[in-house]
Amino acid sequence: MQKEGERLIPINIVDEMKSSYIDYSMSVIVSRALPDVRDGLKPVHRRVLYGMYGLGVFSNRKYLKSARIVGDVLGKYHPHGDSSVYDAMVRMAQPWSLRYPQVDGQGNFGSMDGDPPAAMRYTEARLKKISDEILSDLDKETVDFQNNFDDSLQEPTVMPTKIPNLLVNGTSGIAVGMATNMAPHNLSESINAICAYIDNREITIDELMQHIIAPDFPTGGIIYGYDGVRDAFHTGRGRIVLRAKVGFEEIGNRNAIIVSEVPYQVNKAEMIARTAELVKEEKIPGIFEIRDESDRNGLRIVYELKNDAIPNVVLNLLYKYTSLQTSFSVNNIALVHGRPEQLNLKDIIHHFVEHRHEIIVRRTEFELRKAKERAHILEGFMKVIGSQDSLDKAISIIRHSANPQAAKEGLIEAFDLSEIQAQAILDLRLARLTGMELDKIRDEYEAIMKEIKDLEDILANEPRRFQIIKDELLEIKEKYGDERRTEIDYSGGEMSIEDIIPNEAVVLTISHAGYIKRTLLSEYKIQSRGGVGNKAATTRDSDFLEYIVSATNHQYMLFFTEKGKCYWLRVFEIPEGSKTAKGRAVQNLINIEPDDKIKAYIRTNDLKDSEYVNQMSVVMITKNGTIKKTSLEAYSRPRVNGINAIEIRENDQLLSAYLTNGESQIMIATKNGKCIRFPEEKVREVGRGSIGVRGISMEDDDEVIGMIVVNDVEHETVLVVSEKGYGKRTAVEDYRITNRGGKGVITLNITEKTGNLIAIQNVTDEDGLMIINKSGVAIRMGMDEMRVMGRNTQGVRMINLKKNDEIAAIAKVEMDKEVAEDEINEETDSEAELSNINISNQENLDQEASDNDDHSGSEE
CATH class of the missing domain: 3.90.199.10 (Topoisomerase II, domain 5)
Structure with missing residues (x-):
């Protein structure tokens, strides 16, 4: 009921709701949820x-x-x-x-x-x-x-703020109709980027990204792929995939996945509880036990695996179903002059630099004003107490004045002072009237005049102001800068990896027990033929280095297993280790089955190059003499779980695989010293699902030990090596061309002294050879030291073998042109055992020396 004196004003409820809600939403946006672009x-x-x-x-x-x-x-x-x-x-x-x-x-x-x-x-x-x-x-x-x-x-x-807080700490907030989610970055990188912007205002975002590489999260972890980072920097929006930092350990007789860093904003306890539920529901098979072993020294979550579990498979399931992999959706919205704006990396830096510039100007103006006020007072001091006569006069005026106001007026009149100066004289303590204090006043006045000049120069000189911003930022970097915590896995995205990783020559080694690593080629020394060799990698029980291949970081490796499956890795994805390091179990890098074993590999160039993959073919040979040729194009689409490369029959296994160009010649050697040579065109190209055709006919007790592909008959020679360390080089033409499927000719005169044939390789005088025996000792030698001899001979001793040792593997490597002469002639008598390799899947090791055949890598 309307009271007396009240007036009702009818309002449209739609208009009122709209107006009130807009007021509320603007209040939330400006006064609660969004950061200011200047101080973050x-x-x-x-x-x-x-x-x-x-x-x-x-x-x-x-x-x-x-x-x-x-x-x-x-x-x-x-x-x-x-x-x-x-x-x-x-x-x-x-x-x-x-x-x-x-x-x-x-x-x-x-x-x-x-x-x-x-x-x-x-x-x-x-x-x-x-x-x-x-x-x-x-x-x-x-x-x-x-x-x-x-x-x-x-x-x-x-x-x-002197700290680019919005960049280094990020922020998140939900307003009305908009939200912000800004990632944190490294302080040192951010300051480097800001300094680069100050030096060049036209700098591009890509150039800024050379300084500020990616977000840097407080909990570390790994940024998986770079596309989201690039989008976020360029547009202010992007989805960054984060992964936990993971390692592999052997705890007792079990493999374990060890998590040492989790993605940003992941609740560790909830993640472990959820993982336990998934294990119980059998969505993630293979996990035996989960333990949180985190303490004051750092985070450590242990996923202990069952004996038959493949670590890499379990890890991929953890990434798929749990918070070990999360995404951070960047949405850079901040208040610019009180209005929300979407900002890219350069915008954020620009607004921070503008803010710092304004701060420098206002601070300088304040300091200048204070300095001028102080100089004004000091000028008054010097007028009044600059000489003994004027000081006496001032004291007399003060003594004879009836009150402070009269004294002030008397001083103003007598010395032409301002009211501020006169008050400062009256406020002086008597101690300041001594001669020493007068000198201090003059010195202070000179110093303050210099300061005024300097401050005025700052206000008049814009480049100097920006230099001050840079100097202060570099001081902050010196005080608080630190190393990146979050690593970046560029291979997770589409970024051109060639820009990041140098294309260095490396040696890849794979042990009999399945441990793989890459080592810089320069770590190996060259020795003369007959040298004992130097330390290469360690052996324990029946493990030894079985495969060696030279490659460069940018190439691809195709791995072929004895069951006929093919897997992919880029060379840079293989963990780096020193010459004596154990390496990483292959099962932790590719999803190889526990009872399978890598028997061959191919080093290729870019598999995305359609012209290249259609020109090249893959030729494979099995122990029983089956040969198969398939276009490389069939292997150009990597899959995590591998693909079937060749169908393997019972009691057979894949031995070697090579890359060919269609015009090569193929040579196959057997354990009993037989070898066949025929043109590649005699093997027709078949699909990936086919079995293949017969490559060589053998006696019942014989088996294939290797195959080579010859591309240059005139310059290449055939090197064969036996178990007991004998080898020889023979001209390719000494082996007559026959049809595929024949019995072949004698390639090495096999005796008890030489032992069975173990390897065949095509070499030239420019090549180097790496020989490793089963006790782990390695020797590297140049092929120019070994003369070419007849086909049906016993050969020469290539390496001095001690006791019952035998050769395990040979591989062709590049010779290092920069190795000094004295190093080439050096002989190292090193029989020392090398540091232990922990053998995984011990029960799968093949103890028989006859199965330790070398299957050498291909040369394109």
Whole structure:
């Protein structure tokens, strides 16, 4: 019912709702959810820092109860619930939430497991040292202030931060109709990028990305693929895939996956609980036990595997179903002049530099004004007390004045002073009137005039102001800069890896037990024929280095197993290790079956080059003499679980695989010293699913030990090596061309002294040879030391074998042109056993020396 004197105004409810909701949404956007592009802070964080600044709880002062800080912020600046302030302050103190924490907390401030912090009455806090840089120069009128909620106090609208806080700490917030999610970055990289921008305002985002490579999360982890990073930097939006940092260990007789870093914002306890549920539901088979062994020294989650589990398969399932792989969706929205804007990397840097420039100008103007005020007073001092007569006159005026006002007027009149100067004279203590103090006043005046000149120069000289910004940033970098925590796995995306990884020559080694590594070729020395060899890699029980191939980082490796499957790896994806390092179990790199074994490999160029893959073919040979030729195109689409390369019959296994160009000649050698030579065109090309055709006919007790592909009959020679260390080079033409499927001719005169044939290789005088025996000793020699001899001979001793040792493998390698002459002639008598290789799947090892055949890599 309408009361007397009241007036009702009819309003359209739609208009009222629209107006009220827009007001509310703008309030949320501007005053709550979005950060300011200049200091990277939301109002609540800015108020927490300013409240602590007002209480004086700096990094060099004692801690103060969190309740006291929260109460101060609530009562003075932030009229909301106490949890809103305390939760914000807690997050500012958590090293797993902020890349560079701003609050130094004492007490329980929560954990990565999602444990809540203790109540504010129990915890204490103070500012971190880095926060001093955010608040630096706040008292020098560098920023605008505004009234607080009840107009009783003033608070800063922005912080004069020297830290590019929006970049280094990121932020997240949900407003109305928009949200922000900005990733943290490394401080050193960010400052390098800002300095590069100051030096060149026309710098491109790609050029900035050479300095600030990718986000750098406080919990470390691995950025998997680079496309999302590039999108985020270029457009302000992008999806970055994050993976946990994982290693492999052997615990007892079990393989284990060890997680040492988890993706950003992952709740560790929830992730482990969810994984346990998935194991129980049998969505992730192969896990025997999960343990959280994290302590004060760092994070460690152990996934112990069952004996028949393939570590790489289990890891991929963990990535697929659990938070070991997450994504961070970058959405760079911040307030620019009070309006929300989407920002790319260059925009963020531009606005920060503009902010710092304004701070420098305002700080300099403040310091100049203060300096001029001080100079004005010092000029008055020198007028009055610059000589004994004027000092006596001033003292007389003061002594004979009835009151301070009269004294001030008398001084103004007598010495032509301003009111400020006269008051300063009256405020002087008598001690300042001594001769020594007068000299100090003159010195101070000279110094302050120099300072005024310098400050005026700064205001008149823009390049100098930007140099000051750079100098201050570099000082910050020196104080607080650190190394990246988050690694980048470029191979997870489409980035051109050739730009990142040098295309160096490497040696790949694979042991009999299935351990693989790549080593720089330069680590191996060259020796003369007959040398004993130097340390190569260690053996334990019946393990030894079985395969060696030279390659470069940018090439691909195709792995062929004795069951006829094919797997892919880029050479740079194979872990690097020293010459004596154990390497990584192949099962941890490719999803090879536990009872399968790599028997051959092919080194290829770019598999995405359609012209190349259609020109080249893969030729395979099995132990029983079956040969098969298939286009490389059939193997050009890598699959995680491999593909079937050749169908293997019972009691047979794949031995070798080579890359051919259609015009090659093929030579196949057997254990009993027979060899056949025929043109490649005699083997017709078949599909990947075919079995193949007969390559050589053999006696029942014989078997194929290897195959070579000859491309240059005139210059290449055939090298054959026996178990007992004998070998010889023979001209290719000594082996007559026959049809495929024949019995072949004698290639080495097999005796008890020589032992069975173990390897065949095509070599020239420019080639080097790596020989490794079963005890792990390696020798590297040049083929120019070995003369070419007849086909049906016993050959010469190539390596001195001790006791019952035998040759395990040979491989052709590039000769290092820069090796010194004395090194080439050096002979090392090194019989030392090498550091142990832990053999995985011991039960799968083949103990028979006759099965330790070498299957050498291909040369294109």
